[in-house]
Amino acid sequence: MSKFLNEFKQFAMRGNVLDMAVGVIIGGAFGKIVSSVVDDIIMPPIGWLIGGVNFSDLKVSLPTVEVTGEKLPAATINYGNFLQTCLDFFIVAFCIFLLIKLVNKFAKKKEEEPKPEPKPTAEEKLLTEIRDLLKERK
Numbered sequence: 825m826s827k828f829l830n831e832f833k834q835f836a837m838r839g840n841v842l843d844m845a846v847g848v849i850i851g852g853a854f855g856k857i858v859s860s861v862v863d864d865i866i867m868p869p870i871g872w873l874i875g876g877v878n879f880s881d882l883k884v885s886l887p888t889v890e891v892t893g894e895k896l897p898a899a900t901i902n903y904g905n906f907l908q909t910c911l912d913f914f915i916v917a918f919c920i921f922l923l924i925k926l927v928n929k930f931a932k933k934k935e936e937e938p939k940p941e942p943k944p945t946a947e948e949k950l951l952t953e954i955r956d957l958l959k960e961r962k
Contacts, residue, residue, distance in 0.1 A: 855916060862912050879904040 835841065863880075871877040882904025889896045944952070 854919075855912070858915050858919075859912050862908055862915065866911065867908055879908055882907070 867879045871879055880902075883900040883902045885898045885900050888898045
């Protein structure tokens with residue numbers, strides 16, 4: 825059992841796993857910020873521009889159902905919430921696109937930097953001398 829725990833500990837302490845965990849936590853917090861921006865800042869003016877509509881109130885009510893003589897409340901299709909969620913998604917996707925584009929730009933610059941020529945090893949120097957001596961013999 826301790827071998828299993830040691831393997832798990834090695835896995836959990838790898839840099840990639842920790843980076844991923846931090847990314848998920850930051851992503852969740854960022855999602856809440858985007859939802860607030862959409863719900864509280866973007867959608868109210870859009871609703872006002874199209875006639876004072878509150879998007880969270882946009883829904884289609886389905887017919888009521890009677891079960892054993894009791895009327896159940898009507899179910900609703902809340903397409904206004906769906907529109908807000910779609911807008912949330914597009915904003916998050918756009919932000920991630922910009923972030924990846926920025927990271928790729930920096931990675932490309934780093935790749936373009938010329939790398940210095942590696943110094944020859946002692947073995948390579950010796951082989952070069954031997955080659956040169958053999959050329960002189962001919």
